[in-house]
Amino acid sequence: xxxxxxxxxxxxxxxxxxxxxxxxxxxxxxxxxxxxxxxxxxxxxxxxxxxxxxxxxxxxxxxxxxxxxxxxxxxxxxxxxxxxxxxxxxxxxxxxxxxxxxxxxxxxxxxxxxxxxxxxxxxxxxxxxxxxxxxxxxxxxxxxxxxxxxxxxxxxxxxxxxxxxxxxxxxxxxxxxxxxxxxxxxxxxxxxxxxxxxxxxxxxxxxxxxxxxxxxxxxxxxxxxxxxxxxxxxxxxxxxxxxxxxxxxxxxxxxxxxxxxxxxxxxxxxxxxxxxxxxxxxxxxxxxxxxxxxxxxxxxxx
Amino acid sequence: xxxxxxxxxxxxxxxxxxxxxxxxxxxxxxxxxxxxxxxxxxxxxxxxxxxxxxxxxxxxxxxxxxxxxxxxxxxxxxxxxxxxxxxxxxxxxxxxxxxxxxxxxxxxxxxxxxxxxxxxxxxxxxxxxxxxxxxxxxxxxxxxxxxxxxxxxxxxxxxxxxxxxxxxxxxxxxxxxxxxxxxxxxxxxxxxxxxxxxxxxxxxxxxxxxxxxxxxxxxxxxxxxxxxxxxxxxxxxxxxxxxxxxxxxxxxxxxxxxxxxxxxxxxxxxxxxxxxxxxxxxxxxxxxxxxxx
Numbered sequence: 001x002x003x004x005x006x007x008x009x010x011x012x013x014x015x016x017x018x019x020x021x022x023x024x025x026x027x028x029x030x031x032x033x034x035x036x037x038x039x040x041x042x043x044x045x046x047x048x049x050x051x052x053x054x055x056x057x058x059x060x061x062x063x064x065x066x067x068x069x070x071x072x073x074x075x076x077x078x079x080x081x082x083x084x085x086x087x088x089x090x091x092x093x094x095x096x097x098x099x100x101x102x103x104x105x106x107x108x109x110x111x112x113x114x115x116x117x118x119x120x121x122x123x124x125x126x127x128x129x130x131x132x133x134x135x136x137x138x139x140x141x142x143x144x145x146x147x148x149x150x151x152x153x154x155x156x157x158x159x160x161x162x163x164x165x166x167x168x169x170x171x172x173x174x175x176x177x178x179x180x181x182x183x184x185x186x187x188x189x190x191x192x193x194x195x196x197x198x199x200x201x202x203x204x205x206x207x208x209x210x211x212x213x214x215x216x217x218x219x220x221x222x223x224x225x226x227x228x229x230x231x232x233x234x235x236x237x238x239x240x241x242x243x244x245x246x247x248x249x250x251x252x253x254x255x256x257x258x259x260x261x262x263x264x265x266x267x268x269x270x271x272x273x274x275x276x277x278x279x280x281x282x283x284x285x286x287x288x289x290x291x292x293x294x295x296x297x298x299x300x301x302x
Numbered sequence: 303x304x305x306x307x308x309x310x311x312x313x314x315x316x317x318x319x320x321x322x323x324x325x326x327x328x329x330x331x332x333x334x335x336x337x338x339x340x341x342x343x344x345x346x347x348x349x350x351x352x353x354x355x356x357x358x359x360x361x362x363x364x365x366x367x368x369x370x371x372x373x374x375x376x377x378x379x380x381x382x383x384x385x386x387x388x389x390x391x392x393x394x395x396x397x398x399x400x401x402x403x404x405x406x407x408x409x410x411x412x413x414x415x416x417x418x419x420x421x422x423x424x425x426x427x428x429x430x431x432x433x434x435x436x437x438x439x440x441x442x443x444x445x446x447x448x449x450x451x452x453x454x455x456x457x458x459x460x461x462x463x464x465x466x467x468x469x470x471x472x473x474x475x476x477x478x479x480x481x482x483x484x485x486x487x488x489x490x491x492x493x494x495x496x497x498x499x500x501x502x503x504x505x506x507x508x509x510x511x512x513x514x515x516x517x518x519x520x521x522x523x524x525x526x527x528x529x530x531x532x533x534x535x536x537x538x539x540x541x542x543x544x545x546x547x548x549x550x551x552x553x554x555x556x557x558x559x560x561x562x563x564x565x566x567x568x569x570x571x572x573x574x575x576x577x578x579x580x581x582x583x584x585x586x587x588x589x590x591x592x593x594x595x
Contacts (some may be wrong), residue, residue, distance in 0.1 A: 032396055034403065083582060085396045086338050086541065090533050091582070093340070093403075094575040095528055107567045220404055227400075265415050272411035278404035282397055283389045 006133035008249045012203055013140035014198045019220075019225040020147055020234060021194030027231035028155055029187040031077075032085055034219055035092035039097035039192045041214035043199025047101060048209045058120055062200035063095020070189045078190035096219065100127045104211040109179050115210025119203050135297045136205050143201065147194055148234045153188075153200035155234065163187055164232075215239025217271055221248065224278040248274060310559045312444060318555025319452035320517075321461065324510030324528070325535035325547040327503035333479035333542035334499040337395040341382060342507045342532065344409030349375035349508020350515035351413055354422045360540025364426060368454060368512055375508020376501040377568030382409070383500040388493075405527075414522040421519035451513045458509060459548065462502070466544075471498050479542065501592065527571075534574025538581050544582040553577065 018036060025033045046068050047061030057258040080091050103110045110116065127135065154160055162183050174180045184192070203209050221244055229240025251270050258266055324346055331339040352374035357367040382405055382515035390401040426447070434442040477485040478495045486492060510532070511525050518524070535554045539546025558570040558576055565572075 034400075079579060079583065086332075086399065087348070087537065087582060089340075089396065089399050090338055090537055091575075091578065094530055094533070094578070098572050098575055101569065101572055105566060198581060220407055223400055224404075262418070264418050268411040268414040272408050272415070275404040275407035275411070277388055279390075279401050279408070282393070282401045282404075283386070 003130045003133045005209060006130075006137045008245060009137035010133065010140050011249065012242050012245035013137065013144050014202055014205075015225055015239045015245055016144050017140075017198035017201070017243065018195055018222045019229070019237035019241045020144070020151055021191040021198065022222055022226055023191075023231065023234065023237045024151055024154070024163075024194070025188055025191035027233070027237070028160060028163040028167065029184060029191075030163075031080075031184060031188060032089045033092050033188075033191070034089050034216075034223070035076075035094070035096035035099075036195050036222060037214050037216065037218040038092075038096035039073065039100050039195035040199040040202070040218065041096075041103060041209075041211075042072060043069050043196030044203040044209045044214075045110060045116070045199075046196070047200040048119045048203045049109070051120050051204075052116055052118060058204045062197065062204070065196045065200035065203075066193045069199070070193035073189040073192025074185055076192070077185040078250050081184060093216070096214070096216065100214055103214070110211075113211060115208060115213075117208045119207045119209070121204050121207050132164060140201055140205075143197070144238065147197070148238060151190075151194075152234045159183070159186075217274065220278060221274050224274060224281060227278065228281045244274070244277075247277060305436050305442065309442055310563075311556065312442060313448075314446040314556030314559040315552060316445075316452045316555070317558060318552035319455040320448075320510065320513050321454045321528070321531055321535055321555055322551035323513065324507045324532045324549045325539075325551045326459065326462065326544055327506035327510070328532055329536040329539070329542055329544055329547040330475075330499055330503040330506070332536070333544070334475055335387075335391065335496060337387075337391070337398040337402070338533070338541070339387070339402045339503070340399055340529075341387075341406040341409065342415075342504075343525035343529040345375045345379055345382075345407035345504040345507040346379050346511030346528065347410060347413055347522060348511070348515070349505075350520045350524045351422075352508065353512035354424055354515060354520045358422070358425050361425075364424070364450075364516070365454075367424075368509055371508045371512035372458075372505040375511065376505030378409070379500040379504020379507070380497050382504075383496065388496070391539070410522050410526065417522070421521040421523060423519050424516050427514065427572040447516065449514060450461070455510075455513065458506070462544075465502070471495075475499050475502075489543060530571045533555040534578045537578045538574070 018040060021039075022033060022036050025031050025036075043062075043065040046065040047056075047058065050056040050061045050064055051058055076092070076095060080088055083091060090143065104113050106112070113172075121136075161175065162178050165176070165178065166180055166183055170180055173183075202213075206213075222241075225240035225244040226237050227240070229236030229238070229244055248270060251273060258269070261269075324342060328339060328342050331337070331342075349371035353367040353371035356362040356370040359363060362370065387402060387406050390398040429446040432444045432446060432449075434444065435440065469483055474485070474490050474495050475498060477490055478492065478499075482492065485495075485552060507525075510528075514528055515524055531560065532556050533553075535550035536547045537550070538553060539548070539550030552579060554574045557573045561570060561573045
């Protein structure tokens with residue numbers, strides 16, 4: 001039971017990281033990214049390949065995962081820079097599907113649908129499985145705290161103010177002399193790096209990656225986390241992630257009540273619940289539970 | 303060589319005709335209601351299941367089952383718009399689009415809950431391919447099932463064009479798509495137009511879903527498997543333009559066939575994605591621009 005809670009804490013931390021990455025791209029800079037699971041997958045596969053095939057250490061592997069995700073984020077941002085909301089949503093959605101398609105088909109590289117196993121994790125010889133869960137949960141949450149602090153600083157800095165200005169009105173920002181394209185690419189790259197970091201941590205925790213783990217459902221869950229918590233704030237992203245994981249994992253405890261149902265039906269109920277909650281969150285409180293407070297000019301305040 | 307080129311062209315046109323039906327649905331919603339309805343995949347799946355039930359459980363012929371797929375998916379479309387998406391629209395098109403993606407997951411899992419993950423098949427005879435000899439240039443192989451599906455798609459498109467051109471409902475939809483404010487001033491009820499547009503568009507999605515099911519098999523992911531080329535066709539032609547969606551669908555159908563010359567067939571769906579990236583980089587509003595309907 002305690003081990004299970006620790007593993008829940010790991011997944012909550014990974015979701016929080018993804019929500020933080022999405023928050024920078026979408027919450028602050030206003031670029032919708034429905035392909036975030038693609039960057040998560042790139043991060044996971046990068047470190048998995050380097051550690052399994054070339055014997056890299058997990059830390060070096062995760063570092064490479066972060067760099068590659070950021071680089072691909074740059075390219076995606078550059079290619080899609082001129083696209084507005086609806087078109088960007090479609091293209092990013094497609095991006096994640098392409099990543100999954102490549103992972104499933106390039107068998108020589110990714111092992112195809114069977115995936116890559118035996119990814120090194122914490123030294124299991126020194127720790128019991130239970131301890132592994134606890135130590136990893138602690139590690140993941142230290143990373144979450146570090147990233148949240150860092151992105152919080154970025155958001156409060158002039159850089160963050162420019163991103164919010166771009167989100168509200170790109171034209172005004174560029175008239176004010178800001179290089180909009182450069183800021184957008186930087187924000188997308190940093191956000192993608194955080195998503196890749198989450199993917200790398202995921203790969204080393206589970207020890208196994210396969211295309212099935214990177215479905216659009218993850219994107220929906222992370223968007224739900226950010227929407228529930230409130231887009232634009234780091235705090236909202238983290239609280240939202242904890243809520244979402246509590247909700248989805250918590251339903252496992254209902255399993256005894258649903259014992260008459262087949263596993264397929266229980267899985268369908270849980271996935272449907274994530275979708276339903278996102279719809280409810282969007283319609284009941286589009287600003288999230290802890291919305292961003294924007295400072296207003298004195299003339300507007302009254 | 304000429305034979306091969308012709309074969310690719312024929313296959314691409316047949317695939318494009320099937321793709322065009324749900325792509326028209328996607329673009330119609332965009333034209334009238336101004337948001338990309340990502341729940342399209344869920345409605346296509348529902349249509350496929352309605353068709354397979356009508357065909358296998360009740361023994362309806364394929365034509366009648368296609369009609370059932372259209373009507374059931376259309377009704378679900380009206381219901382899901384009234385219950386869910388309509389409430390989200392005031393918060394902006396992106397919020398609605400994300401809500402629609404969530405709705406698609408809910409619909410897919412309702413189907414999974416009821417029918418499970420096992421694929422279902424239609425009760426149709428397997429027909430042998432037609433062979434057309436081209437003399438020295440080789441020969442063509444044409445699947446009768448693909449031809450029937452393409453013919454059904456073209457009939458549906460013809461009916462749709464007649465509906466939009468000659469009926470008052472169709473004219474009202476075009477008016478709202480062209481200029482919502484002016485349409486409202488003329489006394490056109492936006493809610494009723496939204497309902498009709500949803501019935502038609504999601505009906506088309508369901509029809510398209512069943513055609514795909516006929517070609518392969520029906521499972522909860524049948525809609526999700528084709529949304530990428532469908533979105534790509536609509537974006538390629540310019541969101542909101544029905545002729546654009548048709549042109550985009552044929553281009554993508556042919557492009558997918560051509561890609562099999564150099565790429566593994568499992569990358570077919572990626573072709574649409576590459577195509578929209580290329581087109582959007584050169585022409586951010588798609589081939590046929592923003593002209594509504």
